[in-house]
Amino acid sequence: MKRALSVTREENFPEWYQAVVDQADLAETSPVRGCMIIKPWGWGVWELVQQALDKRIKDTGHENCYFPLFIPMSFIAQEASHVEGFAKEMAIVTHHRLKAVDGKLVVDPSSELEEPLVVRPTSETIIGDAFRRWIASYRDLPVLVNQWANVVRWEMRTRLFLRTAEFLWQEGHTAHASKDDALEETLKMLEIYRELAEDVLAMPVMVGEKPENERFPGADATYSIEAMMQDGKALQAGTSHYLGQNFAKAQNIRFQSATGELEYAHTTSWGVSTRLIGGVIMTHGDDDGLRLPPRIAPKQIVIVPMLREKPEDADLLAYCEKLKTELDGLSAFGLPVRAHLDKKPTRSANKRWDWLRRGAPILLEIGPRDMAGDNVTMIRRDKLRDGDKVISTGLAREQFLAQAPGLLAEIQKNLFDEAKARLDGNIRADLKDFDAIAAFFGAASEDDEKSGFKGWVRAPWSRPTGSELEAIEARLKALKLTLRNVPMGQGQPSGACVFTGKPAVEEIIIARAY
Structure with a gap:
């Protein structure tokens, strides 16, 4: 019997993905470039994901709240690496009024805002401003809040659910008295995300810390869950960030300690988005369309x-x-x-x-x-x-x-087991130098999305930094490869780093990615 879709995963994975989105009636493109309309079936899936995660967030002591969509530009500029990381993706509001000229609506030049407003790409800065007002003493800590919201990042190349100019997410933000408390929070929420992905979405993930070049702008450490799609590429399915005292110092988030001294708070942020639905499609779909894990089937x-x-x-x-x-x-x-x-x-x-x-x-x-x-x-x-x-x-x-x-x-378990076997069976750990890794992945084509299944490589890593890491990033970029994360719970690796030749201190995942 003929397959239900006109294109198979093997023939053209990107076209297959779009066909699943269309035929499953999940979403469609909107009149606004790069934005999507989530249809009732797709929204039903997101609601169930949201409900499962919202319960877990509240069960760990967090409270939901809401912050404005618009953020003063001066707020964004307070943390240097933060503004540098998001500058190319920001949408800016500069005027507040239109007027009719010769029967056409144009921007009224006299309505220019005193300060431009950034349309929320993420909320660390505006939430940090609130923390500055809310926190005076160690007795006020920790502050544990979460918001469900939309964000805007002006993406040039968009794909429904995976990468859109506007998308939906939750973003948690917390403030703590000590580094240990903040790191504990960061890893606690990372575990919540792992549980959501594996137990609810039936999507197995690799849990680990991002290398320095892949950290959230302004963070001291970023941790992620990475899932393997059916084309062998990695999908970053969730991130949790230890922000250190960077945002606290930029925004003067201080508290009086038990000994009477003024100290800067340690802050965290963490989030997952509607990109999870894209991950479910690419993890479980087949040539007849979507296969939904029962936990998130409307x-x-x-x-x-x-x-x-x-x-x-x-x-x-x-x-x-x-x-x-x-x-x-x-x-x-x-x-x-x-x-x-x-x-x-x-x-x-x-x-x-x-x-x-x-x-x-x-x-x-x-x-x-x-x-x-x-x-x-x-x-x-x-x-x-x-x-x-x-x-x-x-x-x-x-x-x-x-x-x-x-x-x-049983269906929930079968989908997870199938995906887990794919993940476990397609990570190469026997490639011990960069030339072997380059040969394995092959040269990057103009459209590497159709280059065939490769899987991931797990390789010895010496945790290089600075210019040394920049040079490695450039070598990887030429092959359209990225460093995904350093898997947690690993033992001491043997051998030399595949990039520097120095003694390895850990292993890192290398893959092509969405």
Whole structure:
């Protein structure tokens, strides 16, 4: 049977990705260049991701709040490396009024703002200004806040979910009395992100610290979770930053210590965004479309009655309504099962493929014969085909109801296990010099997105800095390679750094990336 998409992952991964977004009805481009409209199915996925993460954030003592979309330019300029890191991506508001001239709307030059406003690319500076006012004593610490918001970074090359000029995220910001407390916070939230990615999104990740050249602008240390996509590229799926006292000193965030001395606070920030949905697509999708882990599927079990525009359709719908009610009363992953009855007067085959392309974990097709035998015909999205044949399983209704929660858990685990095997099986650790790494990845083509699966390299690393690191970055850039992170929990490596020849102190992940 022909695949549901017109292009396969192997033929053209970027086109396949766009086809999945389109066919799964997740999002579409907007009239504003580089921005996206998230459609109801895509928003349903984001809501479930948001709810899972929001609970974890609150369970660790943080409170939600909100800060302005507009940030005075003088705030951004307070931390030198911060402004340098974001300068090329900032959208700026300079005027506040339009006027009509010869029937056309133009900017009124007399409405120039006294100070330009930056459209929020990230909120360290404006939140730091609030911390300066909120914090006076060690008794006021720690301050633990989070906001769900949109941000704007003026990207030149955009792709839905993965990189857009405007995107949605959460950004946590905290202030602490000591470096140890702030670092503990940074790593705690990194672990929350790992748990979200692996337990909720079924997306295995490599957890580690970013090298100096990949740190968040203004941070003392940046940690990330990196996921392997089906084309072998890395996706940075979340970051957590120890900002040291850099922003505190720039914004005068000070507190009186228990001994009466004035000290600068230690701050952190951390965030994940709608790019996670892009990661789910590229981790789990197949040539028939999206496959959603049940934990983030807006509809986990979809019932498709095989309607024939005959009087007996009413009885069939009543049977399906009863089944939906029974499913609604079940629990999976500690929450009510999300069942849906598709009553649209559309051919059953069309409805089937609509839901399969959208990634619904379980599809139940029910016709008059099923109803007469009190049965259901089940299709699992994670095990859709045997060769070209779509696999369907007949079950007694009571049997399916007893198995449904366990089946959803099994699908969740299967998707994770499949992705984990891909990650673990495609990291080369036997390449001990740069020439071997360069040969493995091959020369960068004009469009390396179509260059075939390569995977990652894990190599000895001496933690170079300064000009030495800049030279390494240039060598990697020529091959369109990047340093991803230094995996945590590793032992002492043997051998020499693949770049400097100096004794290695750790190992680092090298990959092409989104």
